[in-house]
Amino acid sequence: MSEPIVQFKNVHKSFGDVEVLKGIDLDISPSEKVAIIGPSGSGKTTIIRMLMTLEKITSGDIIVDGQNLWKMEKNGSMVEANQKHLRSIRGDIGMVFQHFNLFPHMTILENCMTAPIHVKKEEKTEVRKRSIQMLERVGLGDKLDNYPNQLSGGQKQRVAMARALVMRPKVMLFDEVTSALDPELVGEVLEVIRDIAKNDDMAMILVTHEMDFALDIADKVVFLDEGVIAESGSASQVIEHSQNERLQSFLSRFRN
Amino acid sequence: MDFTYWSWDTFLEALPFVLQGLGITIGLTFSCFVFALVFGFVWTFLQRIQNKYIKAVVTFIMEFIRSTPPLVQLFFIYYALPVLPVIGVTLHPFVCAVIGLGVHFSTYIGEIYRSGIESVDKGQWEAATALNYSTKDKWLRIILPQAFPPTIPMLGNYFIIMFKEVPLASTISVGGILFMARTFGSEHWAYLEPITIVGILFLLLSYPSALLIKKLEKKINHRFNTSVMTKNTNA
Ligand SMILES: Nc1ncnc2c1ncn2[C@@H]1O[C@H](COP(=O)(O)OP(=O)(O)OP(=O)(O)O)[C@@H](O)[C@H]1O
Ligand SMILES: [Mg+2]
Secondary structure: OOOOOEEEEEEEEEEOOEEEEEEEEEEEOOOOEEEEEOOOOOOHHHHHHHHOOOOOOOEEEEEEOOEEOOEEEEOOEEEEOOHHHHHHHHOOEEEEOOOOOOOOOOOHHHHHHHHHHHOOOOOHHHHHHHHHHHHHHOOOOOOOOOOHHHOOHHHHHHHHHHHHHHOOOOEEEEEOOOOOOOHHHHHHHHHHHHHHHHHOOOEEEEEOOOHHHHHHHOOEEEEEEOOEEEEEEOHHHHHHOOOOHHHHHHHHOOOO | OOOOOOOHHHHHHHHHHHHOOHHHHHHHHHHHHHHHHHHHHHHHHHHOOOOHHHHHHHHHHHHHHHHOOHHHHHHHHHHHHHHOOOOOOOOOHHHHHHHHHHHHHHHHHHHHHHHHHHOOOHHHHHHHHHOOOOHHHHHHHHHHHHHOHHHHHHHHHHHHHHHHHHHHHHHHOOOOHHHHHHHHHHHHOOOHHHHHHHHHHHHHHHHHHHHHHHHHHHHHHHHHOHHHHHOOOOO
16 A cells, blocks of 8 residues: 555644544545544544644644654754644645635636645646636536626535645545535535546545445545544445444434 | 805905915825824734733723824824933924824724724635645735725725814914914904814815715725626636
């Protein structure tokens, strides 16, 4: 097996006195699709926010492509990472948010083009071409000059995915990207994710309550419960052969 | 017309005299406003420093400036500053007025900036981080373009409020329209006409400005909601 692209090593996270993640160990290989499932409040969002550097870790290590994300070497000892260090690694990671977070003052196309141009300093015409291709891929080739507030939730979320993909991350994070959508719009977004999962070789970490979907596309399913990984393995292992009672009762809630 | 107290002759004589001060009144308003706009940034910046001691000191100073009458601040800068040892400086009255009124209003302007910045959704910061923006680009490309437009109407209102406070400067002998009216009054022993002229001039200037700002506000709302909805769609 190849070197993991992401490794969590005994990662702990507390908010004040409350420990919400109690020692997470997780390896993700370069093109692996990982679904994180678990009850509300179990710490799913926190895990991927720490990887996106939106939340500091309390202890442990997160390794991204061989580099320690939250720590750096300084005069021979490991110290807390500074902005420069975080920026040097963060480019490998992209994220799609529950509430889209598109930039309202930019058109759809500008939303996709801004970061490759201003962050990665890429050439504008190439970025434009790639952004248009990506927007066509998510089915929005006819909306390039629209502003986000002209779109439906499902369309916004597809733009958000295109915006993240144009940056060519090695790891893509999805935090319940369909849970803010009207039910009839969920399908179109899941279709795009399925397309990405089947055709792109980056690693993906999905937090989702769309159980059937997750089990369908995931190489690995991680069941998080009260801040620990209670079960982890292939979809069939976790779903069909797990003896874990809390997992069984959690899953039963999704079976009509 | 035959008023006992009112004389059209005096009125016509006072009018050009008072008008001589108009340039200074308007110039002072703009100068104070620009000063306050720039200095407002300083407050906003200081308030964002994540240190509770600095924060407490900054808040105290801002509160202090805001709860002291601008007239007292003007007098302090004009009369008291020159007699202080070490820092004692005598400034031109116009400069005193710009600093005094400018600093006073900058505390409000800073508050407006702050509200603009805070009105930007937390998700915008997170999306900018996720796309790996530098701190500078986050501000310039994502946050400020969203924070600034909603503050324009509020800033416009402060412009008009400042315009109406500017006559305070006549007390430190800045020769605006009110100062000219008082000078005319004391020379001719006729106050009604020149002061009436001052009132009319303020009405003539501030009412259209208010309308203009209302219009601007509509335009901004329009740009940020409706016009965006109808902008042409084509690749
Ligand atoms: N900024 C914060 N400050 C304090 N507590 C927090 C913060 N963020 C999360 N928590 C707490 O941490 C725990 C884990 O939260 P997290 O959002 O990771 O759960 P989750 O598994 O994503 O839940 P859900 O399915 O409801 O989204 C919760 O108990 C939550 O209240
Ligand atoms: Mg969550």
